[in-house]
Amino acid sequence: MTHRILIVEDEPSIAELIAINLTHAGYEVEKALQTDIAIGMMREQLPSLLILDWMLPGKSGVQFAKELRANERTRSLPILMLTAKSEESDKVLGLDSGADDYVTKPFSPKELVARVRALLRRQTPVDDSGPLAIGPLKLDPVSHRVTAVLPNMEPQALALGPTEYRLLQFLMANPERVHSRGNLLDKVWGNEVYIEERTVDVHIKRLRAALSPADCDRYIETVRGSGYRITKIPTQT
Numbered sequence: 001m002t003h004r005i006l007i008v009e010d011e012p013s014i015a016e017l018i019a020i021n022l023t024h025a026g027y028e029v030e031k032a033l034q035t036d037i038a039i040g041m042m043r044e045q046l047p048s049l050l051i052l053d054w055m056l057p058g059k060s061g062v063q064f065a066k067e068l069r070a071n072e073r074t075r076s077l078p079i080l081m082l083t084a085k086s087e088e089s090d091k092v093l094g095l096d097s098g099a100d101d102y103v104t105k106p107f108s109p110k111e112l113v114a115r116v117r118a119l120l121r122r123q124t125p126v127d128d129s130g131p132l133a134i135g136p137l138k139l140d141p142v143s144h145r146v147t148a149v150l151p152n153m154e155p156q157a158l159a160l161g162p163t164e165y166r167l168l169q170f171l172m173a174n175p176e177r178v179h180s181r182g183n184l185l186d187k188v189w190g191n192e193v194y195i196e197e198r199t200v201d202v203h204i205k206r207l208r209a210a211l212s213p214a215d216c217d218r219y220i221e222t223v224r225g226s227g228y229r230i231t232k233i234p235t236q237t
């Protein structure tokens with residue numbers, strides 16, 4: 001299956017540079033100058049991945065990413081954010097808005113293609129090892145569903161982004177053990193040389209936020225100086 005990638009970028013030269021490189025790498029590419037055009041293009045069929053510029057006329061990329069994450073249909077659409085801002089706080093803000101990864105301008109087309117490839121690969125589950133459960137959390141790799149099953153309550157479906165899902169799947173498959181950020185990057189993100197360890201913290205934060213409606217965020221523990229673990233007996237209540 002050929003992946004279709006939608007580029008939302010108001011600078012035609014940059015959009016064209018990205019398009020040429022992605023096309024060369026074997027992807028189908030569409031371009032939109034701003035978000036309202038992109039919305040129209042996504043109405044019929046969603047792309048495999050969205051490349052979204054931060055600074056756009058009208059609605060910003062950050063705002064658009066937030067809206068896509070709030071919408072059931074586009075919740076798990078992979079988003080790669082383009083930003084001219086290189087401050088660490090801006091990067092974190094970009095990831096907090098719902099982007100799965102970001103590239104800072106000026107970027108190397110080779111790096112961008114590598115990140116697109118990695119992000120698409122992350123869509124495939126870590127493995128197909130049947131349903132997982134820990135505490136009230138259940139993860140079904142067939143339906144990609146995560147639910148919380150609490151006593152005397154209807155099972156509650158939890159909405160996770162693609163990276164958070166993969167992170168949770170890895171933690172649940174390897175419970176009660178502390179995983180360093182480096183190990184998580186290796187196991188969850190794979191061979192992505194461009195990802196910084198700080199990214200793990202951002203996605204753990206997002207994973208906890210996704211689990212918190214069912215009060216399940218406490219099952220993900222931070223082990224100071226070491227990393228993270230999932231446990232069926234959380235120390236904090």
Ligand code: CA
Pocket residue numbers: 009010011053054055056
């Ligand atoms: Ca721009």
